[in-house]
Amino acid sequence: MNYRHAFHAGNFADVVKHLALVRLLLHLRRKDAPFAVIDAHGGRGLYDLGSNAAKRTGEAETGIEAVRGLTSQVEALQTYLSLAADARAYPGSPLIAAKLLRPQDRLVAVEKHPEEAEELKNTLAIFRKARVEEGDGYRALAALLPPPERRGLVLLDPPFEAEDEFETLAAAVKQGIARFATGIFLIWYPVKSQAAARSFCGEVLAGLPTTVTALTMDVSIAAPEGKLGKTGLLVLNPPFGFDTDMEAMLALVAPRLPGGKAALEWLKREA
Numbered sequence: 001m002n003y004r005h006a007f008h009a010g011n012f013a014d015v016v017k018h019l020a021l022v023r024l025l026l027h028l029r030r031k032d033a034p035f036a037v038i039d040a041h042g043g044r045g046l047y048d049l050g051s052n053a054a055k056r057t058g059e060a061e062t063g064i065e066a067v068r069g070l071t072s073q074v075e076a077l078q079t080y081l082s083l084a085a086d087a088r089a090y091p092g093s094p095l096i097a098a099k100l101l102r103p104q105d106r107l108v109a110v111e112k113h114p115e116e117a118e119e120l121k122n123t124l125a126i127f128r129k130a131r132v133e134e135g136d137g138y139r140a141l142a143a144l145l146p147p148p149e150r151r152g153l154v155l156l157d158p159p160f161e162a163e164d165e166f167e168t169l170a171a172a173v174k175q176g177i178a179r180f181a182t183g184i185f186l187i188w189y190p191v192k193s194q195a196a197a198r199s200f201c202g203e204v205l206a207g208l209p210t211t212v213t214a215l216t217m218d219v220s221i222a223a224p225e226g227k228l229g230k231t232g233l234l235v236l237n238p239p240f241g242f243d244t245d246m247e248a249m250l251a252l253v254a255p256r257l258p259g260g261k262a263a264l265e266w267l268k269r270e271a
Contacts, residue, residue: 005159009047010060010090012257013231015067016217017157017188018096019249020233022083023076024153024184025100027239034104036147037097039155040137040172042109044116045095045123049088059227062219064090066256077249093155094120098127105129108144110137138172145179154180157188166196170203177210177236184237191216191230204234205267212267213238215246222259234267 008014028035049060064084072078083096091099094109101107107130111117117134124130133140137158145154154176158165166189173187187204191197205212213235220229235242243264250262 005043005092006047006051006053007057008059008228009054009092010049010064010084011228012059012063012217012219012260013188013190013228014090015063015253015257016215016231016250016262017186017233018084018093019076019080019253020186020215020235020246021093021096021155022080022100023242023245023249024186024235024239025097026076026079027242028105028151028153028184029100029102031151032104033151034102034106034149036105036149036152037101037107037155038141038144038147038152039094039097039107039109040141041156041158042094042111042117042120042132042137043092044111044119045092045109046119047090047092049090060090062222062258066258067253070252070256072249072252074245074248076245077252093157094130094132095123097155098124098130101127101129103129107131108133110135110140112136138168141172141176141179145176146183147180150182152180153184153186155186160190166200167203170200173204173234173236174208177208181210182237184239185235187234187236189232189234190228191218191232192228197232201232201234201267208236208268210236210268211238211270212236213243214265214267215250216263217250217254217257218261218263219257219259
């Protein structure tokens, strides 16, 4: 499969992933010390919701378009909706991160596909502390971790083009946390097979010393046949209050997504 996120930008999975991303970045901003964001699968950074690709699937209609107008006391939800306020285009993870950087922070976004990488460079060109690398995000982690700042977030949301993507992702997570034990890791994965998803989570957790939270969003009851209906997130080293804020946001968001059911659980907690 030659994956392009333009077909799926702003869908229900993006909404949940980006809510978590914003919440984690807002946490990092609470201290004056600089932080780094490593986005291993950057995409193009900004997606035209009026493009043929977006219109062909219409996935934004049951994603970002369904949650516009929500209000909440949770800062992350309002920040996310503000960042995604333009009904004509949807921001990808690198652009969201770039907009939340302070002068002392920086972003490295890696993208494998040359055309997407070039678009990402154009999208991030105005951000002085954002850099784009064209290449394999998994391989790039070895050179990028640990960041000199010793604070930061690593985002892994691969396109799942390869049959062994779960195995490759699990290995990358374990190698990454070994290099950057204090870092926050946000890992996205599709749940097309419950058994495969459980096996992946088990492989990540095996021998892992850090705290791990898992989130899922299930819209499968309303999803068209053959379309992704359930998505998952793993968060390694989630900050204090992350679970409470995510539960509050998902309680508002899930009812807006057709058939939406959200769940959050701790897979591993500090003793």
